[in-house]
Amino acid sequence: MIxxxxxxxxxxxxxxxxxxxxxxxxxxxxxxxxxxxxxAWMENPPAGRALLLSGARQVGKTTLFLQAIDTLLDRGVPxxxxxxxxxxxxxxxxxxLEALVxxxxxxxxxxxxxxxxxxxEIQMTKDWQTWIKHQVDxxxxxxxxxxxxxxxxxxxxxxxxxxxWQTIRLATLSFYEYxxxxxxxxxxxxxxxxxxxxxxxxxxxxxxxxxxARPLAGLFHDYLLRGGFPQSALLESIPLAQKLLREDxxxxxxxxxxxxxxxxxxxxxxxxxxxxxxxxxxxxxxLPQLCAGLQLKRPTVSSFIDLLEATHLIYRLMxxxxxxxxxxxxxxxxxxxxAIAPGVLLKGKALxxxxxxxxxxxxxxxxKHVFTxxxxxxxxxxxxxxKQDREVDIIADLDGQLVPFEVKYRGAAHTGVxxxxxxxxxxxxxxxxxxxxxxxxxxDFGVHAVERGSTRTRLLxxxxxxxxxWLGRSELESVSAEGA
Numbered sequence: 125m126i127x128x129x130x131x132x133x134x135x136x137x138x139x140x141x142x143x144x145x146x147x148x149x150x151x152x153x154x155x156x157x158x159x160x161x162x163x164a165w166m167e168n169p170p171a172g173r174a175l176l177l178s179g180a181r182q183v184g185k186t187t188l189f190l191q192a193i194d195t196l197l198d199r200g201v202p203x204x205x206x207x208x209x210x211x212x213x214x215x216x217x218x219x220x221l222e223a224l225v226x227x228x229x230x231x232x233x234x235x236x237x238x239x240x241x242x243x244x245e246i247q248m249t250k251d252w253q254t255w256i257k258h259q260v261d262x263x264x265x266x267x268x269x270x271x272x273x274x275x276x277x278x279x280x281x282x283x284x285x286x287x288x289w290q291t292i293r294l295a296t297l298s299f300y301e302y303x304x305x306x307x308x309x310x311x312x313x314x315x316x317x318x319x320x321x322x323x324x325x326x327x328x329x330x331x332x333x334x335x336x337a338r339p340l341a342g343l344f345h346d347y348l349l350r351g352g353f354p355q356s357a358l359l360e361s362i363p364l365a366q367k368l369l370r371e372d373x374x375x376x377x378x379x380x381x382x383x384x385x386x387x388x389x390x391x392x393x394x395x396x397x398x399x400x401x402x403x404x405x406x407x408x409x410x411l412p413q414l415c416a417g418l419q420l421k422r423p424t425v426s427s428f429i430d431l432l433e434a435t436h437l438i439y440r441l442m443x444x445x446x447x448x449x450x451x452x453x454x455x456x457x458x459x460x461x462x463a464i465a466p467g468v469l470l471k472g473k474a475l476x477x478x479x480x481x482x483x484x485x486x487x488x489x490x491x492k493h494v495f496t497x498x499x500x501x502x503x504x505x506x507x508x509x510x511k512q513d514r515e516v517d518i519i520a521d522l523d524g525q526l527v528p529f530e531v532k533y534r535g536a537a538h539t540g541v542x543x544x545x546x547x548x549x550x551x552x553x554x555x556x557x558x559x560x561x562x563x564x565x566x567x568d569f570g571v572h573a574v575e576r577g578s579t580r581t582r583l584l585x586x587x588x589x590x591x592x593x594w595l596g597r598s599e600l601e602s603v604s605a606e607g608a
Contacts, residue, residue, distance in 0.1 A: 127215060133231045135215055136224070142203040143232055148190045154304050155191055156184060157599045161292050162192050166240070166267065170290055172260055175269040179294035180436035180460055181381070182373050184354045185271040186210070188294070189242045192269070202235035210244035217248050221255045239266045246270040247385060260288045273377070274385055274435050295496045296352030296461040298596025299344060299489070299589070305357060308343060311336045316594040319560065323571055323584055334566045337590055341566060344589035345476055348485045351463025352492075362473060369467035374398070377435050386431055393420060397428045401438060401457050402465040406484040406491075406517075408454040408509075429457075436460055439495065444506040444519045456507045462489040479534060486588050487531040490562050491518055493595040494529065498522070510553075514546035528559045533588055536568040544574075547583070552576040561585045 127135075137143060158177070165175045177185050193206055207228050211217045216224055225241070241259075246252045252270075259268050303310050313336060316322060349365070350357050353373060356365040378395055382388035396418050401409075409429070415422050432438045437460050443453030459465055462485040466475045475481050495505060504521040508528070518529040530547045532539045539561055541548070547559055559581055563569070566587045573582050 126218065129227060129230070132215060132219060133227055135213070136209065136227065137231075139208050139210065140203075140206070142193070142197055142206065145203075147194060147197070151187065151190055151194060152305070156188060156294075156301055157298070157596075158292050158294050159188055159191060162188060162269070163195060165269070165290060166192060166196060169267055173288055173290045174256055174260055175267075176289045176291045177269065177271045177294055178291060178436070179271075179273070180296070180353075180373070181273050181377055182353050182355055183294050183296055183436075185294055186244055187354070189244065189269065189271065193240070193242060196240060201240065202237060204232040205235050205237060206240045206242070208242045208244075211248040212245050221246075221249050221252060237265075241266060241268045243268070243270045245273060247272045247274055257288060273381060293496075293499060295492055297354060297357060298352070298493055298496065298599065299347050299592040300594075300596030300599075302347050302350075302352060302357055303343065303593075305354060309339075310343075310593075311339050313337060313590075313593070315597070317598050319584065319586065319591065319594060320558070322586065323558065323582060325571075327570065330570045331567075333590075334569045334587070337566055337587070337593075340589040340593060341587075344592065348462045348482070348489060349466060349473065349475060351461050351467065353461065353463075356463070366463065366467035366470070366472065369461075369463060370470075374437070374464065374468060377437060381435055382431060386434075388431065390424070393418070393424070394428050394431070396420075397425055398432060398437070399468065401432070402459065402468045404457070405459050405465045406456070406487045408456050410454065429455075437464075439491065441491075441505055441507050441518070444508040444516075453509075458488045458491050461492070462486070483531070483533040486533040486562070486564075487517060490529070490531055490588060490592060493592045494518060494520060497595045497599050508546070508550050510546060510549050512545075514549055516546050516550045519550075526554055526556050528556060529562060530559070531562040531588070533562065533564045536563070536565050539563050539568055539585060541574060544583070548574060548576050548581070551581040552579040555579055557581055559583045560591075562588050562591055564588065566590070 141147060162175065162177070169175070177188065179185055189208065193208060196206055197203060209216050209224055256268060256270070259266055297305060313333060349362050350359070351365065351369055353369060356368045359365040359368065378398060379391055382391065382394060388394055397414070400414055400418065411422060411425060415425050429440070433440050439458040439460065441456040441458070445453070465485065466472070471478070471481065475485060498520065506519045508516040508519050516528045517531050520527040520529070528547060528550055530544060532543065544561065547561070550556065551559055561583055563585050564587065568585055569587055569590070571582055571584050573580060
């Protein structure tokens with residue numbers, strides 16, 4: 125053993141200051157939307173299930189765990205019944221799970237009541253699947269919560285024990301969470317629990333809210349530039365925020381995690397593929413073109429795409445349809461955060477002057493908000509492409525109800541009926557009564573009825589800052605939603 129037991133415990137004790145009467149320093153008083161799910165699990169965990177908090181690196185998983193521990197201590201849980209450890213630490217990774225828990229119990233004997241184990245980046249340890257399966261099955265007084273920065277933590281864990289996970293997927297900050305974290309003043313806007321209820325507004329209310337929401341426009345652009353990773357969001361300098369995204373988040377995943385977790389050796393080629401995705405964020409993946417341009421074989425590129433999705437750096441949408449329509453279709457790729465592409469490409473504030481790049485960033489940001497809002501309901505997401513290259517950006521299948529979203533972040537001149545032929549065709553073909561057009565101008569806000577054939581569809585045009593603000597706010601406030 126490299127270190128003695130007392131030396132190891134001295135390191136472990138630094139991560140658990142509450143054993144000596146202290147608390148975690150500098151924890152934000154404000155909490156993310158996902159916290160309520162963690163709190164519910166602590167209070168009443170589903171029988172026989174551990175908690176998995178899944179998400180990209182630096183997205184805020186550790187902070188949520190430390191806030192959860194603070195809550196437990198406030199409730200009177202004995203401090204020595206709470207363990208926190210991160211397997212990013214080389215000593216903990218070397219010691220392993222079972223030896224670490226034995227060390228905890230040898231130096232800090234258990235008290236009455238449940239024991240809580242919060243374990244960060246557990247996929248770095250050996251045989252973690254078997255260990256957690258044993259804990260869930262036989263250590264009934266223990267409640268085990270773990271984080272992972274890679275999807276194999278879920279898939280492999282389920283293979284070794286189906287039904288032993290309650291999964292929370294943590295995305296980057298929503299626009300509303302971003303405003304809360306930075307303590308920025310926000311306009312007094314009406315609470316909207318579901319975008320669907322806005323269809324019932326009167327014309328005068330649309331105009332009034334659009335005027336009240338004007339401060340959001342600049343803040344939304346700032347959000348797109350800094351990103352939704354908490355550390356980068358808090359930096360005052362946009363170049364520094366983008367540098368942090370590029371070096372501390374993307375580089376660590378591509379150069380360290382891909383090697384440590386998946387054995388990737390061709391890291392430079394992986395970086396080239398990721399750079400291509402940054403240049404085509406929100407676009408359909410032309411695999412033959414990518415392979416030809418980078419001189420890579422198709423299986424290699426397909427494997428890289430799978431790994432980028434597994435480490436939560438991208439989302440992948442398949443085309444709407446069934447069977448061969450999906451299998452033969454090109455996937456659409458969104459980056460995990462709208463600020464990743466500008467950060468990697470060193471765009472800085474120049475993004476705001478690039479109409480195409482800005483539109484792609486907004487589409488990426490909006491998709492993340494919709495996905496985060498509804499993923500827990502097992503919603504299916506896809507995109508639709510019809511004849512003459514007509515397209516609808518995002519299709520959500522809400523319990524059999526199709527809800528289309530089209531992002532048109534180019535001004536009111538580009539959101540007329542003639543610019544929405546894809547939306548019109550999709551709604552007419554599938555009998556959709558409601559759709560959403562995400563606009564740029566705050567005044568481009570209201571409901572418009574359009575008809576095609578026997579189908580009459582009501583379209584809600586809603587400015588992107590408002591749409592993202594309300595989706596994030598309703599998620600944070602945990603208000604039930606009916607439809608999209």
